[in-house]
Amino acid sequence: MMNELMIEIPPGWIIIAGAFILAITRGMLQKIAMLGLPLLALVMIWSLPEEASWQIQFFDYQISLLEFTATGKVFATVFALMTFVGGIFAMRTASTLELCAAFLYAGSAIGVTSSGDLISLFVYWEIMALGSTAVVLAAGTVNSYKAAMRYLLMHAFSGSVLMVGIAWHIYGTGSAEFSQLSLDGPAQWMILIGFLVNAGAPPFSAWIADAYPEASPSGCVFLSAFTTKTSVFALLIAFPGTEILIPIGCFMIFYGIIYALLENDARRILSYSIVNQVGFMVVGIGIGTEMALNGATAHAFAHIVYKALLLMSAGAVLYQTGKRRCSDLGGLYQSMPLTTICGTIGALAISSFPFTSGFISKSMISSSAAYEHLTWVWFLLAAASAGVFLHAGIKYPWFVFFQKDSGLRPSDPPKNMQIAMVIFAVVCIALGVFPQPLYDILPFTVEYVPYTADHLVTQFQLLLFAGLAFFLLLPMMKRTETISLDFDWVYRRLLPRGWSFVTAVVCRVYCATQKTVTSLLSNTLQKHYDREQEKPLGYFAKLWPTETMVVWVAVLLAVYLVLYYI
Amino acid sequence: MSDTDKHWLVRAKTIKYLWIGFIVVLGITILAELFIHKHDYFGLDGSFGFFGWYGFITCVAMVVVAKLLGYVLKRKEEYYDE
Numbered sequence: 001m002m003n004e005l006m007i008e009i010p011p012g013w014i015i016i017a018g019a020f021i022l023a024i025t026r027g028m029l030q031k032i033a034m035l036g037l038p039l040l041a042l043v044m045i046w047s048l049p050e051e052a053s054w055q056i057q058f059f060d061y062q063i064s065l066l067e068f069t070a071t072g073k074v075f076a077t078v079f080a081l082m083t084f085v086g087g088i089f090a091m092r093t094a095s096t097l098e099l100c101a102a103f104l105y106a107g108s109a110i111g112v113t114s115s116g117d118l119i120s121l122f123v124y125w126e127i128m129a130l131g132s133t134a135v136v137l138a139a140g141t142v143n144s145y146k147a148a149m150r151y152l153l154m155h156a157f158s159g160s161v162l163m164v165g166i167a168w169h170i171y172g173t174g175s176a177e178f179s180q181l182s183l184d185g186p187a188q189w190m191i192l193i194g195f196l197v198n199a200g201a202p203p204f205s206a207w208i209a210d211a212y213p214e215a216s217p218s219g220c221v222f223l224s225a226f227t228t229k230t231s232v233f234a235l236l237i238a239f240p241g242t243e244i245l246i247p248i249g250c251f252m253i254f255y256g257i258i259y260a261l262l263e264n265d266a267r268r269i270l271s272y273s274i275v276n277q278v279g280f281m282v283v284g285i286g287i288g289t290e291m292a293l294n295g296a297t298a299h300a301f302a303h304i305v306y307k308a309l310l311l312m313s314a315g316a317v318l319y320q321t322g323k324r325r326c327s328d329l330g331g332l333y334q335s336m337p338l339t340t341i342c343g344t345i346g347a348l349a350i351s352s353f354p355f356t357s358g359f360i361s362k363s364m365i366s367s368s369a370a371y372e373h374l375t376w377v378w379f380l381l382a383a384a385s386a387g388v389f390l391h392a393g394i395k396y397p398w399f400v401f402f403q404k405d406s407g408l409r410p411s412d413p414p415k416n417m418q419i420a421m422v423i424f425a426v427v428c429i430a431l432g433v434f435p436q437p438l439y440d441i442l443p444f445t446v447e448y449v450p451y452t453a454d455h456l457v458t459q460f461q462l463l464l465f466a467g468l469a470f471f472l473l474l475p476m477m478k479r480t481e482t483i484s485l486d487f488d489w490v491y492r493r494l495l496p497r498g499w500s501f502v503t504a505v506v507c508r509v510y511c512a513t514q515k516t517v518t519s520l521l522s523n524t525l526q527k528h529y530d531r532e533q534e535k536p537l538g539y540f541a542k543l544w545p546t547e548t549m550v551v552w553v554a555v556l557l558a559v560y561l562v563l564y565y566i
Numbered sequence: 567m568s569d570t571d572k573h574w575l576v577r578a579k580t581i582k583y584l585w586i587g588f589i590v591v592l593g594i595t596i597l598a599e600l601f602i603h604k605h606d607y608f609g610l611d612g613s614f615g616f617f618g619w620y621g622f623i624t625c626v627a628m629v630v631v632a633k634l635l636g637y638v639l640k641r642k643e644e645y646y647d648e
Binding site: 254257258261262331333334370371373375378379382383386387390402405453454457458459460461462463464465466467468469470471473476477480481482483484485486492493 | 572573575576588591592595596598599601602603604605607608611615616617618619620621622624625626627628629630631632633635636638639640641642643645646
């Protein structure tokens with residue numbers, strides 16, 4: 001009975017409906033909806049029969065609102081899980097606006113995972129952009145407003161590129177189906193670019209570290225999960241094995257590391273590391289073998305959990321101290337033991353430390369590069385794995401929870417935040433120790449064995465020597481109260497300044513011309529004006545107006561006469 | 567604050583022991599390689615202690631590159647507010 005009822009509704013709609021339910025409920029009822037609806041969606045995702053589909057006709061096109069692929073199910077599962085645990089974290093502190101926005105955002109992200117056509121995908125895509133902008137806005141600060149507007153512009157841009165691409169593709173092929181596309185024309189390229197901008201690919205990577213850290217402690221947790229990973233999902237379906245993604249992903253990986261190393265703001269460090277981690281997934285999609293695609297999918301799952309955990313710990317610190325810069329923090333392990341432990345578990349997981357979730361997912365991507373004999377890719381990925389430990393694995397917990405004593409003695413955050421962190425910390429370790437349940441739901445059969453003596457020893461070597469490098473180079477990592485320029489400089493500084501320069505020049509030229517012309521005119525006029533008699537100088541000024549007229553009529557007639565004979 | 571007033575984790579003595587412990591662990595991870603069969607794909611990755619020295623050198627390189635780029639890219643926090 002239950003199953004029959006649920007067949008026809010895409011699970012994402014439950015969460016989107018939740019946004020409206022949360023808007024009109026308060027207190028206990030709101031809390032029940034917040035926790036119950038994501039769980040209901042989770043149950044629906046897994047109780048849908050294999051052949052479940054829901055198609056409607058939209059003009060000449062089939063809209064498939066319920067077409068789960070294996071990959072889609074994995075993403076929908078982790079999105080629903082994220083909504084549930086994020087709800088626990090946000091429960092006491094988030095505004096109703098933020099909660100509604102987060103549910104709209106999460107619901108449309110889940111919608112993307114079950115859409116089988118490009119038209120409904122695009123609609124969900126745009127609802128996501130609006131929902132996430134509202135999540136940033138909900139922080140209610142001046143900075144969050146400015147960041148939200150830049151964020152909205154960026155997504156309006158990527159959305160437009162995507163829309164043109166989709167419309168062009170449908171016009172060209174006659175099919176709106178959302179499945180693997182080949183990059184054989186500008187339409188497909190535009191779809192790819194639309195997806196990539198949302199994944200934080202170059203040159204548009206800056207929006208992540210610009211917008212996410214301006215959201216509230218809980219808002220930032222929601223934001224870290226959906227936009228970039230929905231893009232990873234879209235790339236997995238539409239562009240597996242597209243080689244250009246390998247260099248793009250590698251660039252993202254090192255961009256994330258370098259900028260995170262330069263950064264002082266704890267949540268911005270973690271935002272840069274989103275780009276870094278999504279880079280690994282993009283490389284996996286580019287490699288395109290079954291193992292690499294499995295790796296990218298598993299890594300997205302693991303990443304959402306540990307990145308949310310890391311941002312929860314940073315959010316807990318921000319909530320308790322009001323501070324987010326590493327240079328203002330330190331020594332918090334003494335009074336925030338639980339947050340320290342959970343943050344450190346997240347940091348170990350992102351670093352692919354053995355017995356954490358990152359170890360069993362990321363290694364599939366690097367191993368697939370080895371199996372395909374992609375030499376330089378493999379060497380870059382190995383260096384990057386060490387670099388992840390450097391910029392996120394040690395740097396984040398070290399500067400926030402350890403290093404110098406800042407003198408701050410905040411306590412651990414409210415119980416609900418602690419519960420959320422503990423749940424995700426447990427998931428990080430559970431996935432690392434028992435990877436099989438995750439491997440079982442991946443799109444392709446997994447033959448990979450993560451725990452071999454070889455893999456363990458080499459991974460420990462890589463990470464621990466990266467750690468040695470960190471502590472030896474600590475003097476070089478002294479925090480400075482700075483930000484780092486990025487491509488957003490072009491639209492935040494160069495274009496506005498350039499525009500005001502152009503307008504200033506145009507204005508000057510115009511003013512100068514006007515001045516010259518008017519002075520010339522008035523000089524001429526003054527030269528021919530008799531101030532004493534208050535009338536113009538010159539021959540005609542002495543005559544009566546009628547006399548002047550007669551003269552001109554005579555001239556006209558004379559001219560006419562001459563012209564007549566010619 | 568004298569050393570004994572500090573949290574036990576940050577006393578000079580503890581830090582010394584932590585370093586010793588860390589170096590011992592580093593040594594163990596390298597020596598462990600003698601007892602396992604390492605699978606290499608590219609040749610170089612089969613060299614002794616490869617992941618140790620490669621991880622170390624690339625991390626130093628990344629920190630140095632970041633430091634150098636920092637001279638070009640770093641600006642005051644209020645840069646965009648002016």
